[in-house]
Amino acid sequence: MAIQKKVDVVTVGAGWTAAIFAQILTEGGYNVLSIEQGPMRWANPDFKHNHDPLRYHIRHAMMVNLGRETWSWRPNPKAPTLPMRQYGSFNPGQGVGGAAIHWSGMNWRFLESDFNYRTHYIERYGENKLPAGNRIQDWPVTYKELEPYYDRFEYDIGVSGQTGNLNGVILEGGNPFEAPRSRPYPLPPLEVTIPSVIYADACRELGYHPFPQPAGILSQAYQDRWGNVRSGCLYCGFCTRYGCEVDAKSMPVNTHIPPALRTGRYEIRAHSKVIRVNLGPGGRATGVTYIDEQGQEQEQPADVVLLSGFTFTNVRMLLLSRSDDHPNGIGNDQGLVGKNYTYQHWHGVSTGLFEGRRFNLYMGNTSTQNVIFDFQADVFDHSDLDFVGGGMLFSTLGERDPLASVGSLPVTDEGGKNWGQGWKDYLRQNWDSVATIVFQGESLPYEDQFLDLDPVYKAADGQPLLRLTFDWHQNDYNMYRFIAQRADEIMKQMGPTRQKTTKELDPYNIHKYQSTHPTGGAIMGTDPGNSVTNKYGQVWDTPNVFVTGAALYPQNPGVNPTGTLAPLAYMAAEAIRDRFFRNPDRILV
Amino acid sequence: MSDEKIPTEKPQSEEKPTGHEVTLLLMSRRGFLRAAGFAVAATGLGVVTGCDTPPAEESTGALPTETVPVRAQYPEVPYAPIVPPPADVLVFFSPHEAQTVEALTARILPGTPDDPGAREAGIANYIDKLMGFNEGFAEPTYRQAPYAQTYEGDTPPDQASPSNQYQTVWVSKDEIDRYGFQSLLTPREIYRAGLKSVDSFANQTAGSNFVDLSEDQQDQILEAMSKGEASGFDNPSAKDFFARLRDDTINGMFADPAYGGNRDMVGWKLIGYPGAQRAYTPHDIHTEGPVRPPQSLAMMHQFHPGQLANSHVAVPVSGTEEQRPEH
Structure with missing residues (x-):
């Protein structure tokens, strides 16, 4: 094992939060090294000929290679565990830029009540409203504290959207329920699909408040504060699960990584996989050990270790890194690593067939559509409802390729024959005549829902896989039933020829894609008794290890997590740059 | 049964490369840094190591010989063949x-x-x-044992069952579908x-x-x-x-x-x-019916920023100030 030259900060992976840290810390004069398991890649040439849905969508070309490492799952602590052998529920990425290369660009802020969830519900409805066995807790940070960082991130990457609440003033056409923003979106919203227009009309007729999806995709050309100049979206139809060939989609490789590299103080070591955080005297981290491209173990000393991988990676690294001071892993002195694992609902709820229409849904992307927030979080009264929380309803998404869509046709409740001449004729007439309303909803933490190390299955690095214990709870079934009725009513109002609504939620399964939004497992909190880290992601029991990303979320709101994990990274990186190195053993306040 | 060679090998021909072939050529190790775009090329300061090589070169089918994993043992998703x-x-x-x-x-x-x-x-x-x-x-698949066996009824076979001399994960037949692909x-x-x-x-x-x-x-x-x-x-x-x-x-x-x-x-x-297209306009999005004849990867316009992508749309320039209007 060779020992590499020491750096100030080493990051696990070169995804978006690592890139944000690299940009902010190298600007402050520190050396940053990212150790990334996947390849180096840029829009040009790596993404310039990738319009191949078989390779990218069906075969998951940009995702973590499951041959090497996967995640095992069981629905509850009494059920048998099996590894996820092929992709299903979620799609963590590999390679420089991480999942923020193949993300769909849906870019949200959380609502104010998402940050003080427990307090909010108890004040409004009383203690008994929260479901049994929950581990819901307030975040250690408020919306107000995070707003300047939301604002900076959105201007740094060029978010497209329609402003709904500017400094408390509600603006027509935007999201009237959003938390107040200090500046409008930097760019106007993206174009929306035909069924999204029909959807918006139907929603308004029913008294709801449709608005265009805010997107980390440029609606027009944009130059950021570092001088990156990027194209507006071409609506090519190859977006989620692809890299953007014209840099219209915001990705770490066209935002934060170029200015970090330009300082000369940032290095990315690709095809190299961190296998543990090394611990030294007093339980402090001394760096990491990784396996390089040739399969050789290397030791990388560093003053600060940043766990900036995907949710699962960060939790697994904490659990795998042990010493006499931390016999159960870093951050786990109180047994809290892996707790508060949450996910998100993502279901096509109601589908309508519009005979004779051609919707061109193969154009655009996942963000070219309208949304309502009328059933999000607690913006609607839950007094007479048998659940807490909610989610949003999307109109029909773009970038609908045949490989991922013909299999689920025809639209019928009777389970019509899905092969043969009749099916072929149906596809010919109706493949592009279908609109779907999608529900994305929040997920709460429970005692019997957590992450730990699998006792049986191992990754190619010889260490245990991370095991998920997760299933939906009664609150989820009740919430889904209520939301599905609303979606059914909206679809009816849209006037399809035929309509199919899934009225009840099925138990969780790991084979159907439902969003790459697993969160929690290394949550932030106000003290070591309720959390693994403080609000900067600094691990209570190992102060020179920091965690970034959605692993920090105590529970998962009903919108995509990326828009919030980036501002959290800004706040933490600035705290490290300005305050940490003066006194590296101290917990930041 | 020996491993067949990947159907993505570059044919050794003197023909003019298609757009797709050009992409693969650019992704060769030597060509990478030169073609890697503005960020690295413009600065020359940042360090990028461990550049990618195309999968066609890396799948050897060799058995593992070391305890540490090397990439070649776990083939990535193959590229589409050129022809x-x-x-x-x-x-x-x-x-x-x-x-x-x-x-x-x-x-x-x-x-x-x-x-x-x-x-x-x-x-x-x-x-x-x-x-x-x-x-x-074609899709990377986790292939480590033990595999699942299913049972019907309320309880798995008892420990005395002969099949229990092997490590097996017993899963109820009603539940197995929730776990996705589990085939041995x-x-x-x-x-x-x-x-x-x-x-x-x-x-x-x-x-x-x-x-x-x-x-x-x-x-x-x-x-x-x-x-x-x-x-x-x-x-x-x-x-x-x-x-x-x-x-x-x-x-x-x-x-x-x-x-x-x-x-x-x-x-x-x-x-x-219409298959592999470079661009649609907002006007296209709202015009029902076919707006383009279909096009395959091999027919795709070569990607040179600033050139016309088709008769309607110019591919904007990434990394420069230049952008041409649509239509």
Whole structure:
């Protein structure tokens, strides 16, 4: 094992939060090294000929290679565990830029009540409203504290959207329920699909408040504060699960990584996989050990270790890194690593067939559509409802390729024959005549829902896989039933020829894609008794290890997590740059 | 059974490279940094190591010789071939198996020369070449034991059962579907066993092999398979094998023609999908009906920022100030 030259900060992976840290810390004069398991890649040439849905969508070309490492799952602590052998529920990425290369660009802020969830519900409805066995807790940070960082991130990457609440003033056409923003979106919203227009009309007729999806995709050309100049979206139809060939989609490789590299103080070591955080005297981290491209173990000393991988990676690294001071892993002195694992609902709820229409849904992307927030979080009264929380309803998404869509046709409740001449004729007439309303909803933490190390299955690095214990709870079934009725009513109002609504939620399964939004497992909190880290992601029991990303979320709101994990990274990186190195053993306040 | 070579090898030809080939050439190790775009090239300061090499060069099929993993042991997803693989060369199926696959898929998506279906699109060719790569696993798959066994009823077989001398994960038959793909068999083994079962069921119920039956008789067999009512199937089950055939028919019919199916883009013409396009305008998005003739990866305009992507849209320049208006 060779020992590499020491750096100030080493990051696990070169995804978006690592890139944000690299940009902010190298600007402050520190050396940053990212150790990334996947390849180096840029829009040009790596993404310039990738319009191949078989390779990218069906075969998951940009995702973590499951041959090497996967995640095992069981629905509850009494059920048998099996590894996820092929992709299903979620799609963590590999390679420089991480999942923020193949993300769909849906870019949200959380609502104010998402940050003080427990307090909010108890004040409004009383203690008994929260479901049994929950581990819901307030975040250690408020919306107000995070707003300047939301604002900076959105201007740094060029978010497209329609402003709904500017400094408390509600603006027509935007999201009237959003938390107040200090500046409008930097760019106007993206174009929306035909069924999204029909959807918006139907929603308004029913008294709801449709608005265009805010997107980390440029609606027009944009130059950021570092001088990156990027194209507006071409609506090519190859977006989620692809890299953007014209840099219209915001990705770490066209935002934060170029200015970090330009300082000369940032290095990315690709095809190299961190296998543990090394611990030294007093339980402090001394760096990491990784396996390089040739399969050789290397030791990388560093003053600060940043766990900036995907949710699962960060939790697994904490659990795998042990010493006499931390016999159960870093951050786990109180047994809290892996707790508060949450996910998100993502279901096509109601589908309508519009005979004779051609919707061109193969154009655009996942963000070219309208949304309502009328059933999000607690913006609607839950007094007479048998659940807490909610989610949003999307109109029909773009970038609908045949490989991922013909299999689920025809639209019928009777389970019509899905092969043969009749099916072929149906596809010919109706493949592009279908609109779907999608529900994305929040997920709460429970005692019997957590992450730990699998006792049986191992990754190619010889260490245990991370095991998920997760299933939906009664609150989820009740919430889904209520939301599905609303979606059914909206679809009816849209006037399809035929309509199919899934009225009840099925138990969780790991084979159907439902969003790459697993969160929690290394949550932030106000003290070591309720959390693994403080609000900067600094691990209570190992102060020179920091965690970034959605692993920090105590529970998962009903919108995509990326828009919030980036501002959290800004706040933490600035705290490290300005305050940490003066006194590296101290917990930041 | 030896590993077949990946169907993505670059042919050694002197022909002018297509757009796709240019991409692969640019991704070679030496060419990478030169072509890697503005960020690295413009600065020369940042350090980027461990650059990617195309998968075509890295899959050796060699057995692991060290305890530490090296990338080559876990092939990534293959790139689309530059030209479609020849339909008259079989890399996995026997001629009889290929004919049976053709007959089966032709009942899932029937066709005539005027209205092409699975046979005319070359689906059997697509599946044969799929089987040629990594035992048929085009998608990286976790293959570590122990595998699952299912049981019916409330409790798994007791510890005294002879099958319990081996490590097994017992899962209720009602629950196993929640766990996704858990087959011990490779796709190659699934096809070999499934096709044998199709013929034995055909012989048992209709007196001859599947390919020799009338279309009506073939439909009855597929119907029985799809409902799980066909006897004699063990692993894969009749229902699973039907689902696999249907999935592969869809993938072959609607994937890029480079993979050997969707010949002449007949699948895309059937449903009105224009394939691999560079751009649509907001006007296109709101104009119902076909706005472009279909186009495959090989037909795609070469990507040079600033050039016209097609008759309507200029590809904007990434990394410069320049952008041309649409229309």
